[in-house]
Amino acid sequence: MLSEGTHQPPRPPRIFLAxxxxxxxxxxGKAPMTGWGQVLHLFLTPGIEVVNCARAGASARTFHxxxxxxxxxxxxxxxxxxxxxxxxNDAKPEEWLRTEAYGDFPVHLRAFIDGARERNAHPxxxxxxxxxxxxxxxxxxxxxxxxxxxxxxxxxxxxVPYIDLYNQSRHWWAELGPAGVRPFFINLEPGEHPDYPExxxxxxxxxxxxxxACVRFVAYSLVAEQVVPxxxxxxxxxxxxxxxxxxxxxxxxxxxxxxxxxxxxx
Numbered sequence: 001m002l003s004e005g006t007h008q009p010p011r012p013p014r015i016f017l018a019x020x021x022x023x024x025x026x027x028x029g030k031a032p033m034t035g036w037g038q039v040l041h042l043f044l045t046p047g048i049e050v051v052n053c054a055r056a057g058a059s060a061r062t063f064h065x066x067x068x069x070x071x072x073x074x075x076x077x078x079x080x081x082x083x084x085x086x087x088x089n090d091a092k093p094e095e096w097l098r099t100e101a102y103g104d105f106p107v108h109l110r111a112f113i114d115g116a117r118e119r120n121a122h123p124x125x126x127x128x129x130x131x132x133x134x135x136x137x138x139x140x141x142x143x144x145x146x147x148x149x150x151x152x153x154x155x156x157x158x159x160v161p162y163i164d165l166y167n168q169s170r171h172w173w174a175e176l177g178p179a180g181v182r183p184f185f186i187n188l189e190p191g192e193h194p195d196y197p198e199x200x201x202x203x204x205x206x207x208x209x210x211x212x213a214c215v216r217f218v219a220y221s222l223v224a225e226q227v228v229p230x231x232x233x234x235x236x237x238x239x240x241x242x243x244x245x246x247x248x249x250x251x252x253x254x255x256x257x258x259x260x261x262x263x264x265x266x
Contacts, residue, residue: 013232014049015040016072016121018063018112019085021205022128022214023054027254031195033186033202034211036129036165036218037085039246043219045232051075053261059089060108061099066266069112074263078120081228083218084112085126087147087166088204101146106154113158124227125155127166129214132185132203134178140170143204163221165214172213184210208246 017023023037037052044050053072055063063069063086076082086109090099099105109125116123127148133141148166155162173181186202206214220236222228249257 011077012047012049013079013081014051014077015044015081015083016076017050017052017054017083017085018069018072019054019083019126019128020058020063020089021054021056022088023052023085023126024056025052025054025254026056026248027251028248029195029251031248032188032193032207033205034208034246034248035206036211036215037083038248039208039211040215040219042212042241042245043216043233043235045234048232054085055258055266057089057097058086058266059092059097059099060084060086060105060112061090062097062266064108064111065264067262067264068266069115070263071261073115073119076116076119076121080119080121081124082112082116082121083124083126084109085128085165087144087151088128088131090147091144101150105147105150109151109154110158113154113160122227123158124161124163124222125151126163126218127151129165129169129206129210130173132173132181134173134181134203138178140174142170161222161225161227163218163225165217168217169214183207184213212241212246 017037022035024035025038026033026035037054040050053068055068089097090105092098099108113123131143133143152162184207186200186205186207188196188200190199191197219233223230223233
């Protein structure tokens with residue numbers, strides 16, 4: 001018990017993350033898949049806590065319906081931040097998953113924004129990174145078009161900071177070319193990694209290098225747009241990180257956190 005006149009130490013600032021597999025912290029059984037939220041801490045001072053609530057396969061709609069937004073709003077506090085990164089799964093055709101870019105997608109985003117603001121927290125919209133969409137002819141088609149546009153519109157209407165990771169990453173991938181972008185995404189040969197003995201080609205999910213490139217831009221933008229204090233960011237210009245800088249949760253802990261960070265069934 002605190003004695004009269006004493007005060008609890010201030011709680012460290014927290015950044016809550018909501019999104020799908022582009023943002024999620026992966027479990028060891030999925031390594032080397034890496035979400036950008038998994039490595040955000042590399043660019044933050046140790047006193048900043050990242051609470052990654054992203055769920056692989058979630059759209060803005062299902063994240064909301066599954067009770068995951070409710071959990072965030074029950075735990076977020078004044079001065080905290082809520083970064084939302086949706087659009088990839090929202091564009092998929094499955095009726096239970098999909099949202100319409102200029103229909104219910106903005107409605108769900110506003111629920112995140114309004115909920116954060118009602119608790120005196122700071123909402124931030126982040127468009128998802130582009131996938132490796134290069135075709136055999138060397139073209140780089142867009143995987144999604146309307147969702148980053150709709151997100152930008154919501155940000156402008158609501159006066160919310162917007163980090164356009166989608167178009168920034170597309171610019172990078174175009175500069176790198178088909179061969180240059182491959183190391184940023186899952187391209188594993190048979191026997192190359194124990195988690196995927198038969199190999200795996202997954203142009204939609206990132207390797208550590210891709211996740212670090214994307215989250216570096218997110219962290220840089222948070223500072224450049226004066227969303228967070230400049231002294232929160234570290235190593236924005238650091239060229240390389242050691243292999244052990246990126247870690248994965250053990251599968252049991254990952255499962256426990258996934259189940260715990262919801263007030264619903266998702």
